[in-house]
Amino acid sequence: AQSVTQLDSQVPVFEEAPVELRCNYSSSVSVYLFWYVQYPNQGLQLLLKYLSGSTLVKGINGFEAEFNKSQTSFHLRKPSVHISDTAEYFCAVSDYSYNTDKLIFGTGTRLQVFP
Amino acid sequence: DTGVSQNPRHKITKRGQNVTFRCDPISEHNRLYWYRQTLGQGPEFLTYFQNEAQLEKSRLLSDRFSAERPKGSFSTLEIQRTEQGDSAMYLCASSLARGYEQFFGPGTRLTVL
Numbered sequence: 001a002q003s004v005t006q007l008d009s010q011v012p013v014f015e016e017a018p019v020e021l022r023c024n025y026s027s028s029v030s031v032y033l034f035w036y037v038q039y040p041n042q043g044l045q046l047l048l049k050y051l052s053g054s055t056l057v058k059g060i061n062g063f064e065a066e067f068n069k070s071q072t073s074f075h076l077r078k079p080s081v082h083i084s085d086t087a088e089y090f091c092a093v094s095d096y097s098y099n100t101d102k103l104i105f106g107t108g109t110r111l112q113v114f115p
Numbered sequence: 116d117t118g119v120s121q122n123p124r125h126k127i128t129k130r131g132q133n134v135t136f137r138c139d140p141i142s143e144h145n146r147l148y149w150y151r152q153t154l155g156q157g158p159e160f161l162t163y164f165q166n167e168a169q170l171e172k173s174r175l176l177s178d179r180f181s182a183e184r185p186k187g188s189f190s191t192l193e194i195q196r197t198e199q200g201d202s203a204m205y206l207c208a209s210s211l212a213r214g215y216e217q218f219f220g221p222g223t224r225l226t227v228l
Contacts, residue, residue, distance in 0.1 A: 044219040101213045105157030
């Protein structure tokens with residue numbers, strides 16, 4: 001069964017510093033990959049997605065992610081974070097080879113940005 | 116606002132009671148999903164519909180759980196004989212079709228005492 005691993009449960013970083021949130025998924029031939037952000041007391045919001053094509057995906061709020069098939073990774077990056085980026089970030093995968101588009105989520109990474 | 120809406124936002128109930136949650140998807144979205152999120156975890160898939168047809172159910176969805184989408188629009192999730200382990204945030208999402216973005220609602224937080 002498909003699974004997603006987010007190794008870092010918390011990532012503290014100072015404002016304007018770069019950040020990388022790591023995501024690995026179990027191997028599969030055909031996957032869609034997503035990053036969602038969840039602000040306190042709010043629903044999940046899509047940051048970016050990889051369906052096909054270029055392995056470097058750009059999303060909202062200056063975030064980007066790179067799909068690496070050989071390493072089964074989809075790490076999220078931002079060159080300079082803001083206080084407002086403090087939130088919970090979830091990586092998710094959809095294994096469309098099984099004719100389903102349910103999302104399998106990781107356990108999340110809490111990004112804490114300090115002034 | 117044309118986003119996904121969920122009601123109620125909060126529900127506190129006693130163990131053994133039945134509860135029902137409602138989800139209104141974005142209009143014209145054919146697919147509707149239910150997920151459950153417990154503290155410190157990512158959302159876990161429960162079930163999804165394409166129009167009124169329930170296409171997949173997770174093994175997490177015990178016999179006490181039932182979901183419907185009678186006219187292919189709104190959906191309800193009912194939990195019978197609630198248990199303390201059912202305490203969680205129940206999330207609803209909708210999408211236009213397979214492979215499209217899933218838009219999430221704000222969730223219904225259930226607390227079973």
